[in-house]
Amino acid sequence: MNNSSDVKVVIEKLTERLGNDAVQSVVPEKYLSDRTSALKGRADCIVIPRNTAEVSFIMKTCSGHGVSVTPRASGTGVTGGAVPSGGILLSMEKFNRIIEIDADNLCAAVEPCVITLDLNKAARDKGLFYPVDPGSQDESSIGGNVAENAGGMSAVKYGTTKDYLLGAEFVTPDGTVMNAGGKFVKNASGLNILAILSGSEGTLAVITKLVMRLVPLPGARRDILMKFDSLEHAADAVKRITSAHIVPTAIEFMERSAIELVSKHSGKEVPFGGADSLLLFRIDAGSDAELDRQEKAIVAAAGADEDSFMVARSEDESALLWSVRRGVRPAIEKESPVFLAEDCAVPRSEIPRFVRAVKKIFEEKNIDSLFFGHAGDGNVHIDILKRDIPDDRWKALLKELKPLIYKEALSCGGTITGEHGIGSLRKEYLPLQFTVEEIELMRRVKRAFDPEGILNPGKIF
Ligand SMILES: Cc1cc2nc3c(=O)[nH]c(=O)nc-3n(C[C@H](O)[C@H](O)[C@H](O)COP(=O)(O)OP(=O)(O)OC[C@H]3O[C@@H](n4cnc5c(N)ncnc54)[C@H](O)[C@@H]3O)c2cc1C
Numbered sequence: 001m002n003n004s005s006d007v008k009v010v011i012e013k014l015t016e017r018l019g020n021d022a023v024q025s026v027v028p029e030k031y032l033s034d035r036t037s038a039l040k041g042r043a044d045c046i047v048i049p050r051n052t053a054e055v056s057f058i059m060k061t062c063s064g065h066g067v068s069v070t071p072r073a074s075g076t077g078v079t080g081g082a083v084p085s086g087g088i089l090l091s092m093e094k095f096n097r098i099i100e101i102d103a104d105n106l107c108a109a110v111e112p113c114v115i116t117l118d119l120n121k122a123a124r125d126k127g128l129f130y131p132v133d134p135g136s137q138d139e140s141s142i143g144g145n146v147a148e149n150a151g152g153m154s155a156v157k158y159g160t161t162k163d164y165l166l167g168a169e170f171v172t173p174d175g176t177v178m179n180a181g182g183k184f185v186k187n188a189s190g191l192n193i194l195a196i197l198s199g200s201e202g203t204l205a206v207i208t209k210l211v212m213r214l215v216p217l218p219g220a221r222r223d224i225l226m227k228f229d230s231l232e233h234a235a236d237a238v239k240r241i242t243s244a245h246i247v248p249t250a251i252e253f254m255e256r257s258a259i260e261l262v263s264k265h266s267g268k269e270v271p272f273g274g275a276d277s278l279l280l281f282r283i284d285a286g287s288d289a290e291l292d293r294q295e296k297a298i299v300a301a302a303g304a305d306e307d308s309f310m311v312a313r314s315e316d317e318s319a320l321l322w323s324v325r326r327g328v329r330p331a332i333e334k335e336s337p338v339f340l341a342e343d344c345a346v347p348r349s350e351i352p353r354f355v356r357a358v359k360k361i362f363e364e365k366n367i368d369s370l371f372f373g374h375a376g377d378g379n380v381h382i383d384i385l386k387r388d389i390p391d392d393r394w395k396a397l398l399k400e401l402k403p404l405i406y407k408e409a410l411s412c413g414g415t416i417t418g419e420h421g422i423g424s425l426r427k428e429y430l431p432l433q434f435t436v437e438e439i440e441l442m443r444r445v446k447r448a449f450d451p452e453g454i455l456n457p458g459k460i461f
Contacts, residue, residue, distance in 0.1 A: 001454065002086045006065040007044045010088070013061050014047055022048050031089055034077040035136075035329075036425060038338045041083035043070070048091045052169065052177055052208040055090075059206065060175030062088055068454045069173070071202040073113050073144035076136040078341055079423025081148065081201045085458050092143060095208065098122050105183045106214050107166055112143020112207045119212065128214040131158035134419070135326045143207050149199030151419035153250040153282070153325070156376030158215070160419065162198040167211030170197065172204075173450040183211055196445060201421050202456040204449040218284035221249070222291045223312040223321055226304050227275035231255050231359070231371055234277040235352040237302040238375045242348045244301040246294065250282040251376030258328045258372040265331040270324050271310055279375065280325055328372050328381075336385035340398055344409035345379040345418025357408040358382060361401070379418035406432050422460045430461070 015023045027046045033039060049055045062069050068087030075082050095111035098119060102108065103126045108119060116137040120130045133152035134140055140150065146168070151160040167181035180193040197204060228234040234253055241251070255277050259270050272278055279302075283294045299309060312318040332339055346354045355371065358380075362369045373381035382405060386394050406416040406429055416426060416433050430439055443461055446453075 001066050001068055006067055010061055010065050010067045011045050014058060017057055018054055027089060031072065031091060034075045034080060034082045036078050036080045037341065039080045039083055041085055043084040043089035044087055046089045046091055048094055050094050052171065055171045055206050055208055056175045056177050058090065059171050059173055063174045063452060063454055066452060066454065068457050070456050071206050073141035074139050076140045077144065077148060077423065079421045079425045081421060081423040081459055090206065101126050102183060103128060107183050108212050108214055110142050110210050110212060112210055113141045116140050116142055116145055123214045124217060127217050129217040130212060130214055132161050132164060135329055142210055142212060146198055146207060146210060147200060147202050148421045151374065151379060153252055153374060155374060156251055157247050157249045164213040165194050165198055166213050168194060168197060168207055169209035170205035170207045173455045181211065201423060201459050203446060203459050219286045220288055220291055221282060221284040222295060223318045224281040224295060224298065224309055225271055225321055226279045226302060226309040227272040228277045231277045231355055232352055234279050235355050237279060238351055239349050241298055241301045246297050246301060248281045248283045248298065248376060252280040252325045253372060253375040254278050254325060254328065255371040258370045261331040261335055262324050262327040265334045266327050268320065268324055280321055332383055332385065336387045338386035340384040342382045342405050343379060343418050343420045344405060344414055344416055346409055346412040346414030348378045350412035351375060351378055351380065354380060354408055354412045358405055361404050403429065403432060424458055427460055
């Protein structure tokens with residue numbers, strides 16, 4: 001694949017059809033990495049199509065010459081999904097239109113590079129709401145979210161991207177334009193291609209249009225911050241809340257090291273900033289009375305006394321609390337450009353066991369770590385910063401730690417990644433979670449879409 005004379009011919013053909021504006025052989029640096037720590041790729045050319053017909057032509061041309069294509073949206077992925085390894089980098093950045101907010105059918109038709117938060121803002125103008133809110137929502141795109149099956153803070157109550165995907169137009173690696181689903185909620189026709197595209201990490205097809213489900217905007221919401229003297233106690237509280245069948249919109253957690261890092265890099269003073277661990281709850285409902293009921297139930301289940309929780313009393317207070325939580329990853333990137341970021345997910349009831357087991361591994365090896373994430377849905381983020389650890393020691397440490405963390409998640413009945421995906425970072429660990437036959441089944445699906453293996457090679461498998 002990517003024989004230099006084939007690449008040259010492809011670039012000539014693409015330039016002739018799409019013009020110099022859309023095809024550039026000098027690829028700007030920013031397109032060669034995403035937000036994965038210490039990962040940089042290379043590409044022979046960047047192509048920026050303007051419409052589906054151009055995507056189809058690009059794929060047909062590349063497929064005819066065995067040249068690889070790596071789709072890219074906003075480049076906020078954290079497992080290297082959009083990082084190219086030669087061939088064509090396909091930037092979908094011009095596919096950035098909200099085509100329609102269809103209030104009658106509670107859905108939106110969008111191009112894939114619409115920014116997640118922009119869809120939410122447009123929906124809100126019509127009294128609707130797009131509930132999937134990854135920490136990167138002001139940068140990431142809906143297409144990137146679909147390709148990664150992104151989750152967010154509100155997954156506890158509202159689910160993840162796959163739960164909102166109603167329809168897609170996509171281009172297969174041989175250039176054929178296809179459709180699945182539409183503006184309808186129920187769909188029992190044939191195999192569920194949307195489910196296969198969801199989380200496919202740009203390895204099966206290039207998405208050119210999406211129909212996403214919207215929901216009515218809740219009438220009222222409230223944010224509650226609760227402090228704990230250990231992460232294990234916070235995890236136990238989450239277990240008691242979910243076991244009591246209380247479903248907040250979000251339950252996020254941060255350990256002190258994560259809070260301190262945000263304070264250091266943003267200068268923000270966090271309420272309860274001296275606590276060992278914090279839980280941040282969002283609840284939403286149709287009325288304040290219902291919010292009062294939910295608040296009481298959460299406080300009772302968590303066993304919190306009146307000094308150990310506070311309720312945000314204004315939009316500014318709410319914004320501060322959420323900016324602290326959303327600020328964790330940017331603060332990590334500033335503190336240490338090289339870091340390990342794991343996002344295992346376990347059944348909610350297993351969070352305390354998982355956290356205790358991983359903490360024990362780190363204590364035995366005397367490693368500083370950061371724990372934060374989406375406690376309400378069992379998605380635990382575990383980060384380790386390289387700081388001044390020498391390169392050789394760092395590499396050896398990752399090799400040793402990653403399988404240990406994954407094995408703990410799997411032994412708790414979980415998965416090695418809850419939302420960030422496999423990309424190029426975790427592919428060697430797939431066999432920890434899946435049997436040979438299960439991986440071969442996934443490979444057969446890949447081959448059915450992409451027999452030549454030209455689309456985003458080297459990812460997932
Ligand atoms: C600060 C920060 C916070 C984050 N918080 C969260 C979080 O809370 N939850 C979460 O799930 N993730 C989170 N992420 C990770 C990241 O934002 C998500 O994975 C997001 O979905 C990536 O979207 P993107 O538009 O940046 O896609 P990119 O990074 O550009 O691409 C991601 C993948 O999608 C593929 N792709 C892109 N466009 C297309 C297309 N049109 N057709 C087919 N494939 C395509 C690419 O090939 C790649 O494999 C966070 C990242 C950062 C930096």
